[in-house]
Amino acid sequence: MAVKEKDTEQKIKDAARTIFQEKGFAGARTRDIAEKAGINLALLNYYFRSKQKLYDIIMTETMQTFFGGVIKILNDEQTSIEEKIEAFVTHYIDLLSGNANIPHFILSNVREDPEGYLEKIGALQKAKHSFFFQQFIQASMEGKIPPINPIHFILNLIGLVVFPFLAKPMIAASTGISDQQYADMLEERKRLIPLWVNEMLKVK
Amino acid sequence: MAVKEKDTEQKIKDAARTIFQEKGFAGARTRDIAEKAGINLALLNYYFRSKQKLYDIIMTETMQTFFGGVIKILNDEQTSIEEKIEAFVTHYIDLLSGNANIPHFILSNVREDPEGYLEKIGALQKAKHSFFFQQFIQASMEGKIPPINPIHFILNLIGLVVFPFLAKPMIAASTGISDQQYADMLEERKRLIPLWVNEMLKVK
DNA sequence: CACTTTTTTAAACAAATGATTAAAAACTAA
DNA sequence: TTAGTTTTTAATCATTTGTTTAAAAAAGTG
Structure with missing residues (x-):
C-alpha cells in the first residue's frame, strides 16, 4: 500500500x-x-x-482558515439570530479545538502589521454587510435588542469563544487542568455561550 | 525649575x-x-x-502590575460577590486603559514559557484561595449560583474585560474606530460587564 | 588636589541567521 | 541512452545582533 x-x-x-x-x-x-x-x-x-514570503503565505492561509467558514453562516437567510449564534459558536469551537493557536497567531500578526493582511481577506467588512448584521439592526430597531453599541455584542461573542484558546496556557499552568478536561470544558461552552449571549442581549 | x-x-x-x-x-x-x-x-x-536578564525584570514587573492590585479586591471580607465583580472590572479597565498591551505581552510570554514566571508571582493560586472564591463556592452550594464549572466564570469575567484590549488592533483596523471611541466603549463596559456577568450566573 | 571608583563611549568580537552559489543528483522527454 | 530540465545538497557569504573590551570621561572621596 x-x-x-x-x-x-x-x-x-x-x-x-x-x-x-x-x-x-x-x-x-x-x-x-x-x-x-x-x-x-x-x-x-x-x-x-525568502522567510518573509513564506510567512506571508502561511499567514494568508491561516486568515482564510479562520475567517473563511463564517461568512455563509452569517449570510444564511433561513436562520434566526439565535440559530446563527449557535452555528457560529459551534463552528469556531470545533475549528479552534484542532488549531488552538490560530487566535494568538492572528492577533500577534495584526498587532505588528495592522494593515497588512486584513485587507487581503476583508472578512470583517463582509461580516458588517452580512444578512446577520441586517437582522441584528432590525431587531434593535424593533426594540427586541437594547440599543447598545453593536461592537459590544461582537466583542462579547467572539471573546467568549476565542479567549479560552488565548488563555489556555495560562489557565493550564496555574490550575494544572488536563488537555482533556479543557477540551470537555470547551465542549460545554458550545451550549452555554449561546445561552449567555442571549441573556446578555436582554441587558440595557 | x-x-x-x-x-x-x-x-x-x-x-x-x-x-x-x-x-x-x-x-x-x-x-x-x-x-x-x-x-x-x-x-x-x-x-x-544581558538582554534576557533585562527581559526577565520587565516581565516580572509587568506581571506584578497586572496581578498585584487584584488580590485585595478578592480578599475584601466586607464586600459581596457582586461588589467584587464591579471592583474587579473597574480596576482592570482602568489599569489596562493606560497599559493596553499588557495582556498580549503576558499571554505571549506564558505561551513561550508556561512555567517561567507564573510561579514567581503565584497570583492565580492566591485567587483560588481568596475570600472571593469561598464566597463563590458557598453561593454555589446554597443554590444561588448554578453548579457549572467555576472555570467558565473565571474565563468569562476575565475574557469580557481583557479581550477588547487583545482585539483592539483588529477591531480598529477593520472598523476604523478612533482611539477615543474605543476608550468610550471600554468605559461603558465598566457598567455593562457586571450586569452581563450577573445575568450569566443565572443560566444553568 | 590627588586618587579611586563609577559611569560612559567607541570599537571590535563571535555567534547566529537569512540568503546565495555552484555542483551533484534525480527526473523527463526524445 | 542522451541531452536537457528540475530538484537537492554542501558550502559559503554577508549581515545582523548580543556581548565584551579597553580606554576615556565623570563622579565621588579623603
Missing part, C-alpha cells in the same frame, strides 16, 4: 505553519523550519524565495 | 518595556532599546548583564 508522498513544498509549509505559530516571525528560524520539514535549508528559499 | 533627571537604569527599563511589549523578546533589538533610551549600547549590558 503505497503511501502518497507529500511533496517538498507542502512539507515546508506544514513545518513553517507550526513553527511560525509557536515562535512568531521574529522567533522562527529558517533552519528550524527546514529541519522540521526534513529538507535542506536552501530548498526553503528555492521554493519560497 | 530643575527637572529631576531620570537615571540611566530607569531610562533603559522604560525603553525596554515599550520595545519588548511591541516586538516581544525575539523581535526586540538591544540596539533599538539603547537608542530609544538615549544611551550607549554597552550600558545595557553594564546595568543588566
Whole structure:
C-alpha cells in the first residue's frame, strides 16, 4: 500500500505553519523550519524565495482558515439570530479545538502589521454587510435588542469563544487542568455561550 | 525649575518595556532599546548583564502590575460577590486603559514559557484561595449560583474585560474606530460587564 | 588636589541567521 | 541512452545582533 508522498513544498509549509505559530516571525528560524520539514535549508528559499514570503503565505492561509467558514453562516437567510449564534459558536469551537493557536497567531500578526493582511481577506467588512448584521439592526430597531453599541455584542461573542484558546496556557499552568478536561470544558461552552449571549442581549 | 533627571537604569527599563511589549523578546533589538533610551549600547549590558536578564525584570514587573492590585479586591471580607465583580472590572479597565498591551505581552510570554514566571508571582493560586472564591463556592452550594464549572466564570469575567484590549488592533483596523471611541466603549463596559456577568450566573 | 571608583563611549568580537552559489543528483522527454 | 530540465545538497557569504573590551570621561572621596 503505497503511501502518497507529500511533496517538498507542502512539507515546508506544514513545518513553517507550526513553527511560525509557536515562535512568531521574529522567533522562527529558517533552519528550524527546514529541519522540521526534513529538507535542506536552501530548498526553503528555492521554493519560497525568502522567510518573509513564506510567512506571508502561511499567514494568508491561516486568515482564510479562520475567517473563511463564517461568512455563509452569517449570510444564511433561513436562520434566526439565535440559530446563527449557535452555528457560529459551534463552528469556531470545533475549528479552534484542532488549531488552538490560530487566535494568538492572528492577533500577534495584526498587532505588528495592522494593515497588512486584513485587507487581503476583508472578512470583517463582509461580516458588517452580512444578512446577520441586517437582522441584528432590525431587531434593535424593533426594540427586541437594547440599543447598545453593536461592537459590544461582537466583542462579547467572539471573546467568549476565542479567549479560552488565548488563555489556555495560562489557565493550564496555574490550575494544572488536563488537555482533556479543557477540551470537555470547551465542549460545554458550545451550549452555554449561546445561552449567555442571549441573556446578555436582554441587558440595557 | 530643575527637572529631576531620570537615571540611566530607569531610562533603559522604560525603553525596554515599550520595545519588548511591541516586538516581544525575539523581535526586540538591544540596539533599538539603547537608542530609544538615549544611551550607549554597552550600558545595557553594564546595568543588566544581558538582554534576557533585562527581559526577565520587565516581565516580572509587568506581571506584578497586572496581578498585584487584584488580590485585595478578592480578599475584601466586607464586600459581596457582586461588589467584587464591579471592583474587579473597574480596576482592570482602568489599569489596562493606560497599559493596553499588557495582556498580549503576558499571554505571549506564558505561551513561550508556561512555567517561567507564573510561579514567581503565584497570583492565580492566591485567587483560588481568596475570600472571593469561598464566597463563590458557598453561593454555589446554597443554590444561588448554578453548579457549572467555576472555570467558565473565571474565563468569562476575565475574557469580557481583557479581550477588547487583545482585539483592539483588529477591531480598529477593520472598523476604523478612533482611539477615543474605543476608550468610550471600554468605559461603558465598566457598567455593562457586571450586569452581563450577573445575568450569566443565572443560566444553568 | 590627588586618587579611586563609577559611569560612559567607541570599537571590535563571535555567534547566529537569512540568503546565495555552484555542483551533484534525480527526473523527463526524445 | 542522451541531452536537457528540475530538484537537492554542501558550502559559503554577508549581515545582523548580543556581548565584551579597553580606554576615556565623570563622579565621588579623603
